[in-house]
Amino acid sequence: MELETLTLTTSEGVAHVQLTRGEQLNTMTPQFWEDMISAFEAIEKDGSVRAVVLSSTGRHFTAGLDLNSATLSQGEDQDEARRAYSFTRHLKRLQQAFNVIESCRVPVIAAVHGACIGGGVDMVCACDIRLASDNAYFTIQEINIGIVADVGTIQRIPYLLPEGIVRELTYTGRKFPAEEARSFGFVNRVTGTHEETVDAAFAMAQEIASKSPVAVMGCKTLLNRGRGMTVEQGLDYVGVWNAAFIHGDDMKEAVSAQMQKRPPKFADIS
Template sequence: MTSASSSYFDLQHDSATGIARLTLNRPERMNTMDPGFFPALRDAIHRLDDEGGTRVLILSSTGKHFSAGMALDVFAGANMPMLDLSSSRKRQAFQTGLRRLMACFDAIDEARFPVICAVHGGCIGGALDLAAACDLRVCTADAFFTVQEIHIGMVADLGSLQRLPKIVAPGMARQMAYTGERVDAQRALAIGLVNAVLPDADALALHTNELAAQIAAKSPLAIAGSKLALNQARDHATADALAQMTLLQSAIFDIGEMEKAITAWKAKQPAAFEPLAPLERS
């Protein structure tokens, strides 16, 4: 087991299982996000992906709420020079800076391993952008989700408006975006925003750990390929996604991997899969 901490989260990785856990650790500030949070999260995800040993990541938090999203003092401007839009050059810089913030959550979507978001309490504003970038979401019965930005006179801009319509019905995504209403846990389950609702934090942790263990027991090569294919299908027409699937399968089809999986499945024993190859990031 290896662990690391930052001022925003704690990160643990169990090399025996391939399960990593990233836990937001600023409960006194309701796990709000400031400019430093985004690159810290991006770099942590990239590091896990580059090393190749992570099979699944659990993203959770401490305190009363999962996260209250972007810290409101950020919008005062002193902490965020990119909010100065007083000239064409500064507006161009704003666009570049915003895309870099977006890319920090894209890192979750692009990682070779699935990410499970375990939500308790409020998942508010930017936290919903974060949760929407994850593969799976599960929550406690007291959880709620809201596009908070509409209440402060701005458009949500870190991915929820782009990802929510591909998770829930488009009309529901629009209702959330236009009203900022709180979607409680049972409604989130009904509309497909979450995969399961658990009664309390202990039950959520148990369920999330079991779900992560199921994923981690599978071939990491097949899991990575499945995630890549699902993302392609989400973002492209069916014909294009099928064309990509032929190339993907020809690249990763591995008889040896399948033999290991079939032998383990028949014996009802865990298979000893090799980790993914490490990456060299430029």
């Protein structure tokens, strides 16, 4: 697969998506959005993948949108209604680059170091778990350039932080350092250097990869869907889910492995 702004590798059930424009602070060019969609579409098709680590190179995780190549106006030769439609269609494509992270059937762990700015916050909010180096910080940058964050932060971060903190960060655009982020549960842990953070992300991904891929997929689906459901609706949904999936081989294998004191071996999802 030809990817210009990131790489995708897979080993022992863990896929690694790594941003590779470190010298350019991993800013998000037009090609970046297409590369993200392509990478996660490939992950979705690969039944051997059971977890994903998302990391980057260089001094910073990402400085967000590449302003030099940003296209804020679409369809300039059209009337206002058609220009608005063109912009909306363009924006939907950008949103899809992070929707594929959230909808990915396997958990995605972000390993963040240095600055995670603007679109970077949108991106990591779509991940299941965030780990951070001790020099990491997050900034909802959009307010500082006079726009509203529009590729996922405002929709997802209220599920990850208290409302007052969400509003403060959104309105002020201030830095949100790693330790403060950890204290509010936005990151699961702060783990020293960039390399240590990536190592910790892989260790967690490998632990997840050792579990039943059917059960992990079910847990992620239920957690995502449950945000829009009442408790009663969620209970009904998990009942239907388990009625469909619980009779497979994974539960038998998990129980047998525990009784025989051996690691379980689960088939890939085809």
